[in-house]
Amino acid sequence: MSIYNNLFVKPSEKINGSSDFTQIANDVTQLYLEDSKFQDFSQDFLNEVVKEMCNLYNEEKLKGKYSRSILYTIEQFLLKKKQNPDNIVKFCLNDKINPTVQIILASCFYYGKWVEKNEYKAFVCYQKSAEMGDDRGTYNVGHCYRYGIGVERDEHKAFIYYHKSAEMGYTGGTYMVGYCYLNGMGVEKDEYKSFIYYRKSAEIELNKDLQ
Numbered sequence: 001m002s003i004y005n006n007l008f009v010k011p012s013e014k015i016n017g018s019s020d021f022t023q024i025a026n027d028v029t030q031l032y033l034e035d036s037k038f039q040d041f042s043q044d045f046l047n048e049v050v051k052e053m054c055n056l057y058n059e060e061k062l063k064g065k066y067s068r069s070i071l072y073t074i075e076q077f078l079l080k081k082k083q084n085p086d087n088i089v090k091f092c093l094n095d096k097i098n099p100t101v102q103i104i105l106a107s108c109f110y111y112g113k114w115v116e117k118n119e120y121k122a123f124v125c126y127q128k129s130a131e132m133g134d135d136r137g138t139y140n141v142g143h144c145y146r147y148g149i150g151v152e153r154d155e156h157k158a159f160i161y162y163h164k165s166a167e168m169g170y171t172g173g174t175y176m177v178g179y180c181y182l183n184g185m186g187v188e189k190d191e192y193k194s195f196i197y198y199r200k201s202a203e204i205e206l207n208k209d210l211q
Contacts, residue, residue, distance in 0.1 A: 027165045046091055053088070054100040061136075067107040074104070082193055100135035102126070106140065110149070123150030130161070135170035142176065146185075159186030166197065171208075174201040 015141040056077055060070040078085045089108055106125035109118045123144045129137025136162045142161030145154045159180045165173025178197030 007199065031107075031173070046088070049078070049083055049088065050092060050098070050101065052081075053077060054098060054104070057100055068111055068113075070112050071104075071107055071111065086116045097132070099129040099132040099137055102132070103131035103134070103137055103140070106137075119150035121134055121150070130164075133168075137167045137169035138168065139165035139170050139173045139176070142173070155180075155186035157186070166200075169204065171201050171204045174204060 053074055056074060057070055060073055065073075078088055089105065092101050092105055102125045106122045106129070107113070108115050109122035109125060111117065115121075123141070125142040126137050126144060130141045131158050138161055142158045142165065143149070144151050145161060146158035147153065159177070162173045162176040162180060166177045175195055178194045179185065180187050180203060181194035181197060183189070
């Protein structure tokens with residue numbers, strides 16, 4: 001049965017279970033992508049799409065959204081642009097200058113969204129972002145070392161990367177340095193230093209609220 005036939009049911013027919021809703025959603029998406037208007041665009045156009053995608057990611061992060069939720073928002077954005085998310089991800093794999101692209105790719109690999117799930121590749125993408133000087137990427141490398149995501153667990157290295165992101169002014173990294181000092185995680189326990197970093201992270205958040 002074609003995907004076109006799946007989209008229509010008689011009034012007497014009932015949709016049974018969430019799997020039917022999921023199938024219809026997938027069919028609609030497939031139809032959208034197979035629309036005659038869907039086409040590949042120039043590299044300049046794709047670069048602009050990626051730029052807008054990164055801006056969208058950053059805006060959603062500032063709202064406190066989680067990465068998995070943001071990937072869904074990105075998917076809707078790309079479909080409106082008549083772009084297949086799978087193809088955009090492949091296009092982004094060649095990017096070597098945009099840290100936000102690497103963070104988005106890391107999320108894709110971590111959750112298995114548009115690519116095969118691969119925690120090691122997620123770690124590598126976070127590491128690339130960190131090497132580009134991104135505070136979030138640096139923090140996430142620390143997170144990977146803390147929990148052993150795509151890399152051998154190492155609490156001392158986790159502390160080092162949390163500390164690096166804290167020096168960049170990243171709130172999460174500053175908070176985690178305080179946590180590390182309080183609990184002696186990857187560093188010698190020091191309650192006074194813990195207090196200093198906890199207070200600093202609170203001040204960063206307060207300044208954000210006042211802006």
